[in-house]
Amino acid sequence: MKRIDLYIIIFLLVSCNSNEYTSLNDINLPELNAKETKDYRIEGKYINGYKNDKWNYFNDNNHSIIHWGLYEKQELKINIPKSWLIKEDSKYYFYALPEKKDDDFFLINRIKEDNINLKNFFDQAIHKLLDGNTIKITNKLFFKIEYENNEKYYLRFDTNEDSYYMVYLEYNGYIYDITYRTKNKERDINKHIFSGILFSLTISDSKLIGNQKKLKITRLSL
Numbered sequence: 001m002k003r004i005d006l007y008i009i010i011f012l013l014v015s016c017n018s019n020e021y022t023s024l025n026d027i028n029l030p031e032l033n034a035k036e037t038k039d040y041r042i043e044g045k046y047i048n049g050y051k052n053d054k055w056n057y058f059n060d061n062n063h064s065i066i067h068w069g070l071y072e073k074q075e076l077k078i079n080i081p082k083s084w085l086i087k088e089d090s091k092y093y094f095y096a097l098p099e100k101k102d103d104d105f106f107l108i109n110r111i112k113e114d115n116i117n118l119k120n121f122f123d124q125a126i127h128k129l130l131d132g133n134t135i136k137i138t139n140k141l142f143f144k145i146e147y148e149n150n151e152k153y154y155l156r157f158d159t160n161e162d163s164y165y166m167v168y169l170e171y172n173g174y175i176y177d178i179t180y181r182t183k184n185k186e187r188d189i190n191k192h193i194f195s196g197i198l199f200s201l202t203i204s205d206s207k208l209i210g211n212q213k214k215l216k217i218t219r220l221s222l
Helices: 007-013 118-127 184-198
Strands: 017-021 041-047 050-058 063-073 076-081 094-097 105-112 139-147 150-158 162-171 174-183 216-221
Touching (some): 050 076, 050 184
Antiparallel strands (some): 041 050, 050 063, 063 076, 094 105, 105 174, 139 216
16 A cells, blocks of 8 residues: 655644644534534434444535444454445554545554654654655644643645545554545545544543543644
8 A cells, every 4th residue: 555654744734833722612623523513414323432323414515324333353442434344454453445445545553652652753753754755735734632631643634636634642552643545525524434433443441532522622734
């Protein structure tokens, strides 16, 4: 699988100005919003805190249906659309392919910290810039997310054809690198798919993102 080196993009963002928000509800960011947004009405049922089967997503122009399943393996629990193909690949902690969508993917890398924390992980990434990794970016967002004194980072960027959604966080001695690549033409519903997966992510019975109402958000922008 061809993956774009993101280090250059991170480097461009670290010197940004910041605007602080008290919660995710203050901004229209569906991919980081577990609830309804002003653009979408969402209907579905939870079982034991996880999305179950048929969920409806309505806006002014479209009605989308996602059938959610729950993937469980060892300490991992995660909601994933039932139609996605889950691949067993030793290179990744979790790896799934959306149905009939060439080059789209969702994956989680898990990296043992071993004397490196999340901030140092980013610092090292900046110093490992590779030559020749040029890409035309049409839009980008970068947020720091804080929950109970734990920091997480969210990066999204769009190209002419694709959107990339990425979250970086640390938990229990590991750094988790979460990436979803999808086509721009389906961006609206895919934001909600990413949110549904992200807020379900559970390791050893602990949800890694936290209570949305208690998240502190800092937006970094050029």
